[in-house]
Amino acid sequence: MAELRAAVLEANLLLPRYGLVTLTWGNVSGIDRAAGVMVIKPSGVPYERLRADDLVAVALDGTVVEGRxxxxxxxxxxxxxxxxxxxxxxxxxxxxxxxxxFAQAGREIPVLGTTHADLAPLAVPVARALSEAEVADRYEESTGTILVEAVGDQGPARVPAVLAPGHGPFAWGADPRAAVEVAATLEEVARMALLTYQLAPGTGPLPAHVRDKHFSRKHGPGATYGQGGGPHDPVAGSGGG
Amino acid sequence: MAELRAAVLEANLLLPRYGLVTLTWGNVSGIDRAAGVMVIKPSGVPYERLRADDLVAVALDGTVVEGRxxxxxxxxxxxxxxxxxxxxxxxxxxxxxxxxxFAQAGREIPVLGTTHADLAPLAVPVARALSEAEVADRYEESTGTILVEAVGDQGPARVPAVLAPGHGPFAWGADPRAAVEVAATLEEVARMALLTYQLAPGTGPLPAHVRDKHFSRKHGPGATYGQGGGPHDPVAGSGGG
Amino acid sequence: MAELRAAVLEANLLLPRYGLVTLTWGNVSGIDRAAGVMVIKPSGVPYERLRADDLVAVALDGTVVEGRxxxxxxxxxxxxxxxxxxxxxxxxxxxxxxxxxFAQAGREIPVLGTTHADLAPLAVPVARALSEAEVADRYEESTGTILVEAVGDQGPARVPAVLAPGHGPFAWGADPRAAVEVAATLEEVARMALLTYQLAPGTGPLPAHVRDKHFSRKHGPGATYGQGGGPHDPVAGSGGG
Amino acid sequence: MAELRAAVLEANLLLPRYGLVTLTWGNVSGIDRAAGVMVIKPSGVPYERLRADDLVAVALDGTVVEGRxxxxxxxxxxxxxxxxxxxxxxxxxxxxxxxxxFAQAGREIPVLGTTHADLAPLAVPVARALSEAEVADRYEESTGTILVEAVGDQGPARVPAVLAPGHGPFAWGADPRAAVEVAATLEEVARMALLTYQLAPGTGPLPAHVRDKHFSRKHGPGATYGQGGGPHDPVAGSGGG
Structure with a gap:
């Protein structure tokens, strides 16, 4: 549990370092599957003041297990x-x-280049809109539900991030750091896609054979990227290297 | 008064840290309501040289009370x-x-996403243009007047910032730091809005039920964001957390 | 002369600090009018290695007076x-x-807001193109000539910067630091102008009475900005403060 | 060889310093021509943890000569x-x-200004697409092949960088640092070109006499830029100075 707290703390501190947050607008969690307990950032605490024992432990049913x-x-x-x-x-x-x-524009992010294909073989989708009833009752849980729906049968390894419409990105990975690397990759992929559309509005997706080559270089049993050593290796992110 | 000076100094130093200023183009003030005295940055002094006793104390009628x-x-x-x-x-x-x-373009910033809705439930308006007479006589006070007019009946809690046309943003809050957090949020919301329009020029506002949910999560008696502890908590800014 | 060297060194070091240069692409000079000698950055030396005695002293006729x-x-x-x-x-x-x-696009930068008007009451012009003969013979001096032509009768106080077409900006001021502050202001004004055009392509100039009010607040005998104390005060730059 | 390792390490560390990489997406190599051995960054290792003995030595035929x-x-x-x-x-x-x-948009980068002309007298080209067979068999070598084809008869001194379509830039120079300076110049030239097109979509190339003047000031026997002292002098980059 102390190890998980340390990993979640470190991953939260990567958010300002990677330029992914303004003020306190971002949060990372990690889970201890054996214990069924998630550790997450407390609400509204600035990153520079955040300490491991500020993190809150919550059971999968939402009960706070530990934390002031x-x-x-x-x-x-x-x-x-x-x-x-x-x-x-x-x-x-x-x-x-x-x-x-992209979330505010309600536009998915297609696979326009190998940077994206190194992360995922599919467009990053936009989830459907929430109904008034879903917003009124269990808004935050319903947000999770539409993200899960957007992932669908492809599964979270092939769809490692989804945009909540009018809101922003959610991303996940094998552990807290891997999730943050997905978020950092997603932000850069989104930036490049926007600039690509400014240069050539009708740009189509990367050819499938290049896309699949890049995804398979970094993910799955035949991966040749990185040093073959664990959850961060191959790096869950993207890009050449 | 020493406390107010310290708070105003700290808030001014946040301006370069949050990337909101070039050279000396920005200023923060705070007020001691009991004394009826405002403390404000001196004119043209670089942030890196600014000290608490450089700040100028001014009565509400404009008389300088303290400061060289x-x-x-x-x-x-x-x-x-x-x-x-x-x-x-x-x-x-x-x-x-x-x-x-946005101020130079004369365009208000509509509520395109939850980042904006976390700050305010309404578009950030552009004040009306100043007449030649208003510019010739009491220009700075007249600028305040058109900002107040733009806030109108909605009040400064629901309209925490206004754009002076052809000029730039003014923002306010419960104290100097809260005001700067509004200014930082506003800048990021403006940036996201501009990028959203590049991706989808006709983007409409966030659905009202999502907008109101987000504003009420962070503001007012039912707020669930932050640690429930004071003027900066819930954070006056915006965004998830 | 040692004082001038120190001022020119400090001003060159502001270029990377203000984000105005990539690699070694920028240079600042200052002049001792009594001696008729200019001190300027040496060619191709990185800012982080630059020292006062690396600077080169050149007479107004182009003769190198001092420097290895x-x-x-x-x-x-x-x-x-x-x-x-x-x-x-x-x-x-x-x-x-x-x-x-803007220089590459061959477009002047009109006065779209008070940030620009705080710097200058006129558009930042683009100089005319150089002829083949001017490029072949005394290219660098001819570049100076077209800048001077673009300033014309308005004079260098009202036109503190000009864009060399297809090339980039040149700026000047009362001393080396003031010149760099003009360059920093110009870059930010150009950035804001480009973003303004993205939001509203047909944006017209700031009304003349607002423009003149802002220019006169910061420049000339009636200036009320800054602490009234010398060449950097009022700050030669721009913006509120 | 120790000297080459030091040069390759230093050049890799310039990538994050110049803002050219996210996470671990970039790599620099150098070669000892006498030994026929290239030294290159290992796969997936973060720059902040990279040490000289992490670098891998590879013979020109692809055999790993040294490195764990x-x-x-x-x-x-x-x-x-x-x-x-x-x-x-x-x-x-x-x-x-x-x-x-630009690579994702499949657009070459024309010579729109002197910053580009200081680097190269020609547009930075986009290589042709790879066939399915080339992607399936020896993908990485084939990528090199299409870059070489895009350089063609002009040679690598006049075409110091090529964009792999849908992928990104490759650049080269007299040594590892010179190659990174080309990459830094290319990124800034690409950024300026994109902004120029936003201001004036139909902008044509720089006149040939200005372009050739700038290229010859920095490259070749008549170069007048820099201090005339070695592979980094004249700086292989670009821009005034």
């Missing part, structure tokens, strides 16, 4: 993702600038 | 805001890049 | 500006991103 | 460039934002 502070207001969204994706170990939510612009 | 330096050239605008909004405790003016671009 | 290194390749452009504008004390050339984009 | 880590996944692309361009001493690959946007 209120958990992130997005806690129920994180829990819904952990309940539905048993293989993920970390979740992150940010309002990173370019990914949020 | 000239107060900010925008002093009379700040005073006009304090006179008309008795509940605010801090005011900030910047030329932050994207908010200023 | 080659002066900037733009030396003859600086000299031409000093010869034609007897009241300026510092010159700077950069390839700052947004000002250079 | 896997070389960059782009190793065969680097080797193909060294085999075909006997005069280059350093190669760099990044996914830098704006150059990658």
């Amino acid at each position: 502070l209120r958990p992130s207001s997005d806690t129920d969204t994180h829990l819904q993702l952990y309940r539905n994706f048993p293989d993920i170990g970390g979740v992150v939510h940010t309002h990173s600038t370019h990914a949020t612009a | 330096l000239r107060p900010s050239s925008d002093t009379d605008t700040h005073l006009q805001l304090y006179r008309n909004f008795p509940d605010i405790g801090g005011v900030v003016h910047t030329h932050s890049t994207h908010a200023t671009a | 290194l080659r002066p900037s390749s733009d030396t003859d452009t600086h000299l031409q500006l000093y010869r034609n504008f007897p009241d300026i004390g510092g010159v700077v050339h950069t390839h700052s991103t947004h000002a250079t984009a | 880590l896997r070389p960059s996944s782009d190793t065969d692309t680097h080797l193909q460039l060294y085999r075909n361009f006997p005069d280059i001493g350093g190669v760099v690959h990044t996914h830098s934002t704006h150059a990658t946007a």
Whole structure:
């Protein structure tokens, strides 16, 4: 548990370092699957003051298990993702600038280049809109539900991030750091996609054979990227290297 | 008074840290309502050299009460805001890049996403143009007047910032730091709005039920964001957390 | 002369600090009018290694007076500006991103807001193209000539910067630091103008009465900005404060 | 060899310093022509943890000569460039934002200004697409092949960088640092070109006489830029100075 707290703390501190947050707008969680307990950032605490024992431990049913502070207001969204994706170990939510612009525009991010294909073989989708009833009752949990729906049969390994419409990105990975690396990759992929559309509005997706080559270089049993050593290797992110 | 000076100094130093200023183009003030005295940045002094005793104390009628330096050239605008909004405790003016671009374009910033809705439930308006007479006589005070007019009946809690046309943003809050957090949020919201329009020029506002849910999570008696502990908690800014 | 060297060194070091240069693409000079000697950055030396005795002293006729290194390749452009504008004390050339984009597009930067009006009451002009003969013979001096032509009768105080077409900005001021502050203001004004056009392509100039009010607040005998104390006060830059 | 390792390490560390990489997406190599051995970054290792003895030495035929880590996944692309361009001493690959946007858009970067002309007298080309067979078999080597084809008869001194379509930029120079300076210049030139097109979509290339003047000031026997002292002098980059 101390190890998980340390990993979640470190991953939260990567958010300002990677330029993914303004003020306190972002949160990372991690999970101890054996214990069925998630550790998450407390609500509204600045990153520079955040300490491991400020983090809040919450059971999968939402009960606070440990912690003197209120958990992130997005806690129920994180829990819904952990309940539905048993293989993920970390979740992150940010309002990173370019990914949020796509979310506000209601546009998915297609695979326009190998940077994206190194991360995922599919477009990053926009979830459906929430109904008035879903917003009125269990808003945060419902947000998790529409993210899960957007992932669908493809599964969270092939769809490692989804845009909540009018809101912003949620991302996940094998552990908290891997989730943050997905979020950092997503933001850069979104920025490049926006610039690509400015240069050539009708740009189509990368040819399938290049896309699949890049995804398979970094993910799955035949991966040749990195040093073959664990959850961060191959790096869950993207790009050449 | 020493406490107010410290708070105003700290808030001014946040301006370069949050990337809201070039050179010396920005100023923050705070007010001691009991004493009827505002403390504000002196004119043209670089942030890295600014010290608490450089700040200038000015009575609500404009009389300099304490200080060896000239107060900010925008002093009379700040005073006009304090006179008309008795509940605010801090005011900030910047030329932050994207908010200023909206001011120069004469376009309000609509509520395109939850980042904005976490800050305010309404578009950030553009004040009306000043007449030649208003510019010739009491220009700075008149600037305050058109900001107050743009806030109108909605009040400064629901309209925490206004764009002076062709000029730039003014923002306010419960205290100097809260005002700067509004200014930082506004700049990021403006940047995201501009990028959203590049992706989808006709983007409409966020559905009202999502907008109101987010605003009420962070503001007012039912707020669930933050640790419930004071003027900065819930954070006056915006975004998830 | 040691004082001038120190001022020119400090002003060159502001270029990377203000984000105005990539690699070694920028140079600042200053002049000792009594001695008729200009001090300028040597060619191709990185800012982090630059020392006061690396700077090169050049007489107004182009003769190197002191220094073991080659002066900037733009030396003859600086000299031409000093010869034609007897009241300026510092010159700077950069390839700052947004000002250079306007130069490459061949578009002047109109006065779209008060940030610009605080700097200058007129559009920042684009100089005319150089003829083949002017490029073949005395290219750098000819570049100075077209800048002087673009300033014309308005004079260098009202036109503190000009864009060399397809090239980038040159700026000047009372001393080297003031020139760099003009260059920093120009880059930010160019960035804001580009973003303003993205939001509202047909944006017209600021009304003349607002423009003149802002220019006169910061420049000339009736200036009310700053602490009234010297060449950097009022700050030669721009913006509120 | 220790000297080459030091040079390659230093050049890799310039990538994050110049803002050319996200996470681990970029790699630099250098070559010892006498030994026929290339030294390159290992795959997936973060720059802040990279040490000289982490670098991998690879013979020109692809055999790993020295090193305990896997070389960059782009190793065969680097080797193909060294085999075909006997005069280059350093190669760099990044996914830098704006150059990658041009690669994704499939658009070459024309010579729109002197910043570009200081680097190269020609547009930075986009290589042709790879066939399915080339992607399936020896993908990385084939990527090198299409880069070499895009350089063609002009040679690598006049075409110091090429965009791999849908992928990103590759650049080269006399040594590893010179290659990184080309990559940094290319990214800034790409950014300026994109902004220029936003201001004036139909902007044509710089007049040939200005373009050739700038290229010849910095490259070749008549170069007048820099201090005339070695491979970094004149600086292989671009821009005034």
